[in-house]
Amino acid sequence: MKYAFFQGCNIPIRIQQYATSTTAVLQHFGITLEVVPEFNCCGYPARNVDEKAYLLPSVRNLAIAEKRGLDILVICNCCFASLQKAKNVMAKDSVLLAEMNSILAKEDLKYCGTAEVKHYLTVLHEQVGAETIKKKLVKMFTDLKVSVIHGCHILRPREITRFDNSFMPRITEELLLPTGAKSLDWRGKLECCGAALAGINNDLSHKLLKEKINGAQDAGTDFITPICSYCHLQFDTMQINIQKDSPETKLLPVLLFPQLLGLCLGLDEAALGIEQNSTISPEHIDHIKSLLGPPKEEKKKKKAPVAA
Amino acid sequence: MMMNFNILLGLALFICLVGLIIRLSIWFSQGTRSPAPEASAATRISAALQGVLGTIFSGRIVRMIKSLFVDLLFQERIFNKNLLRWTAHTLIFFGFILLLLMHAMSPLVSESVFSNYQPTLNPFLFLRNLFGLMVLAGVAIAVYRRLTLKAQRLRSAPSDWAALVFVGVIILSGMLLEGSKMSSYSKYQSMVEEYGSSDEEEAKALEAFWVQENGLVSPNVQLPPAPELVQKGMEVNGTSCIECHASNKTAFAGFAMAKITRPFSALLGDAAAVTMFWYLHILACLAFLAWLPFSKMFHIIAAPLSLIVKRVSGDAIDKPANLLTSRMIGLSACTHCGTCSLECSSNMFYESFGNDFILPSEKVQYLKKIMTGKETDPAVLKKMQEGLYVCTSCDRCTTVCPSGINLKELFVHARYMLLKQGMPEKALLSHFSFPLALAQNFVDDHLQALKKVTDQFKKSFQHLTDIPVPVTIGSGRGFSNTSFRGCYSCQRCTNICPVVRSFDDPVEALGMLPHQIMFSLGIGNVDLAMGSQMIWSCSTCYLCQEHCPNQVELCDIFYTLKNSALNKIEAGANS
Numbered sequence: 001m002k003y004a005f006f007q008g009c010n011i012p013i014r015i016q017q018y019a020t021s022t023t024a025v026l027q028h029f030g031i032t033l034e035v036v037p038e039f040n041c042c043g044y045p046a047r048n049v050d051e052k053a054y055l056l057p058s059v060r061n062l063a064i065a066e067k068r069g070l071d072i073l074v075i076c077n078c079c080f081a082s083l084q085k086a087k088n089v090m091a092k093d094s095v096l097l098a099e100m101n102s103i104l105a106k107e108d109l110k111y112c113g114t115a116e117v118k119h120y121l122t123v124l125h126e127q128v129g130a131e132t133i134k135k136k137l138v139k140m141f142t143d144l145k146v147s148v149i150h151g152c153h154i155l156r157p158r159e160i161t162r163f164d165n166s167f168m169p170r171i172t173e174e175l176l177l178p179t180g181a182k183s184l185d186w187r188g189k190l191e192c193c194g195a196a197l198a199g200i201n202n203d204l205s206h207k208l209l210k211e212k213i214n215g216a217q218d219a220g221t222d223f224i225t226p227i228c229s230y231c232h233l234q235f236d237t238m239q240i241n242i243q244k245d246s247p248e249t250k251l252l253p254v255l256l257f258p259q260l261l262g263l264c265l266g267l268d269e270a271a272l273g274i275e276q277n278s279t280i281s282p283e284h285i286d287h288i289k290s291l292l293g294p295p296k297e298e299k300k301k302k303k304a305p306v307a308a
Numbered sequence: 309m310m311m312n313f314n315i316l317l318g319l320a321l322f323i324c325l326v327g328l329i330i331r332l333s334i335w336f337s338q339g340t341r342s343p344a345p346e347a348s349a350a351t352r353i354s355a356a357l358q359g360v361l362g363t364i365f366s367g368r369i370v371r372m373i374k375s376l377f378v379d380l381l382f383q384e385r386i387f388n389k390n391l392l393r394w395t396a397h398t399l400i401f402f403g404f405i406l407l408l409l410m411h412a413m414s415p416l417v418s419e420s421v422f423s424n425y426q427p428t429l430n431p432f433l434f435l436r437n438l439f440g441l442m443v444l445a446g447v448a449i450a451v452y453r454r455l456t457l458k459a460q461r462l463r464s465a466p467s468d469w470a471a472l473v474f475v476g477v478i479i480l481s482g483m484l485l486e487g488s489k490m491s492s493y494s495k496y497q498s499m500v501e502e503y504g505s506s507d508e509e510e511a512k513a514l515e516a517f518w519v520q521e522n523g524l525v526s527p528n529v530q531l532p533p534a535p536e537l538v539q540k541g542m543e544v545n546g547t548s549c550i551e552c553h554a555s556n557k558t559a560f561a562g563f564a565m566a567k568i569t570r571p572f573s574a575l576l577g578d579a580a581a582v583t584m585f586w587y588l589h590i591l592a593c594l595a596f597l598a599w600l601p602f603s604k605m606f607h608i609i610a611a612p613l614s615l616i617v618k619r620v621s622g623d624a625i626d627k628p629a630n631l632l633t634s635r636m637i638g639l640s641a642c643t644h645c646g647t648c649s650l651e652c653s654s655n656m657f658y659e660s661f662g663n664d665f666i667l668p669s670e671k672v673q674y675l676k677k678i679m680t681g682k683e684t685d686p687a688v689l690k691k692m693q694e695g696l697y698v699c700t701s702c703d704r705c706t707t708v709c710p711s712g713i714n715l716k717e718l719f720v721h722a723r724y725m726l727l728k729q730g731m732p733e734k735a736l737l738s739h740f741s742f743p744l745a746l747a748q749n750f751v752d753d754h755l756q757a758l759k760k761v762t763d764q765f766k767k768s769f770q771h772l773t774d775i776p777v778p779v780t781i782g783s784g785r786g787f788s789n790t791s792f793r794g795c796y797s798c799q800r801c802t803n804i805c806p807v808v809r810s811f812d813d814p815v816e817a818l819g820m821l822p823h824q825i826m827f828s829l830g831i832g833n834v835d836l837a838m839g840s841q842m843i844w845s846c847s848t849c850y851l852c853q854e855h856c857p858n859q860v861e862l863c864d865i866f867y868t869l870k871n872s873a874l875n876k877i878e879a880g881a882n883s
Contacts, residue, residue, distance in 0.1 A: 014746075
């Protein structure tokens, strides 16, 4: 199975480890990701300024995927929501569709709406499945507490993203379950990291971020696991920026989901790039590894020799 | 002709030299002014010299030497990106340089390197044609590329075509000159007088052979010449000519061109035709030399420097004086090849906003003018400011630039330089600001620029507190998303909003709360809703919209309000 890999603008230059670890994990389950150099920005950054300018880039990206005959696999929540929104609007607004197709026609592209947009967690959950993941595990966490922050634009608005139950999401829980890591129930799990206000209203943006950091730490977490690339940058870069003002506060380290899963699958650590997370120290990495133990044997297997 | 040549050459060299001095003085005197620190030309020259010497007398010399081979001769950056482009550049580069050394500068180079050098002998005769053909093939690929990539937003300026035409004309005129010489009877006669025998029989045979084999057009030889005569001529050629003059057929391009030049020779007389093509060739070459420092061909000097600086410094230059200079070198190193614009992630915003300056290649063209203070039109500067801001900071342009220009750094500097001098920029209120906040460059300048645009926002709209009660019902027409009609003021949106709960006095901080904005739309007062600070404080988390019991699309409505508010500010600023 092959997907057109939509990395967006942040991941290739600022979070390469998210791309390499996702690629490695999916490759492990026989899913290949094709890098498409023609993809451009998803349009999200322009949404405050002009709704059409926001939609056009995603329509083009979808048309490129169509031309290649591939569905799109996305990591970043904001890219995901932009692509889904574009699909949704194009399905309803034929006038706008014609307008955008006339722009795309210049470079011999046409949007028909045949390419699907999938978040990598959906692919892991639906296509691979927790059972298969379980079978492939070579290690398992004995005691690891993580705080998942879903990020807003993957969950809401639910009619557009159609990712998971937006009030009680269970995909991340079910995917984490076989790894032995405990996904904490904490205050910020479904809330905003503040990224959308960065550079527009920094005070408010920082306030929202700190609220999440404190929330996760109060819940007694070892690591924060952001799903969205914007959340990741808030926790892994902005957190360090704002900590400069108050050095006494404890840094909340970031561990990405494919990095966590990759460790349990015994994948090459270079591909997982854990040390590239700015908030993680070598001690943290040693600590994570010390928590890895052999995978739990199934009860049935124990019975098998007796029967034989 | 030689005297004319020397005068023309002197003139061309003089213009070229003056041009080079002007360009170099710009390198050390101009640049992104405020907010970057200023430095005098003397400081910058001495800092540059220190940098160069510091590199030569240190371990970094290895990187410099590597750069000479990998970046300059092999052109690795183009090779990694696009094989066709690399082929074109390599053909033109090596063809042209080799012609320059072997042919144009033969008294200085070829004659001192090869004791037996004769332009009429092989391999030189053949190689001259081969190198010329290489350049022409390269030019043809470049033209093809510019035409076919137009739809992918590759912009070609008249100067781009001029450069290609110039190079093409130099080579073609050289080939035509060679062709006209081959068929010229007067050229042949002067050669015979200088080197040949006086025997009339032999002379006749030789002439027949040259007509048959070397493309000579003779008034004395009837076509086709008798085979015996040609045979005899070949023997004479073998004893008298071949030592100094190989067969013209090996000069394959010139030989082919003779077909084109023959009608000119017939019309003008063969000597006059040779003179004409000689002037065409010489003038093309010398005009190119004089034009070089004033055109994008200056990249011949600036691009290698830019590439070496990149390889040696790895885009990390500590001295502010050298940063200013390296930016200016970078600007001159741009060949307007358009690779950056082809790969630009913001390319669709260019389609939407119709602003050329969103494309990095076009930004660079104009930044040259802005940095040297040549562009002062506020309308152009405003467009440039927007173009600089509508950028996703994906850094692809910097990664792919074949000249190794640190475009990212150049653009960020220019962005804040213009924001400081210029008008409020509405794109500051977009998520293009996110990577800038993350990078923490120009923090204070960013806040000042933000204040400019938020002040303008506050000035442009009425606020709830300014309006005498009772607030009347407005027309409210033209608002596309009508889901606000479903609002029955349960205030669930406001109660769940993470922004509202961040303030002790949210009404004071946000102007109006989410449910009040829906209410304001409900009574048709769109302007009041647009002027609320709440829309710019919205974190776009969609919790309100998700939790609304009556499917009011609050977050989407906020986006629409933001779009409309910016349009209104823009319209106000332009009226």
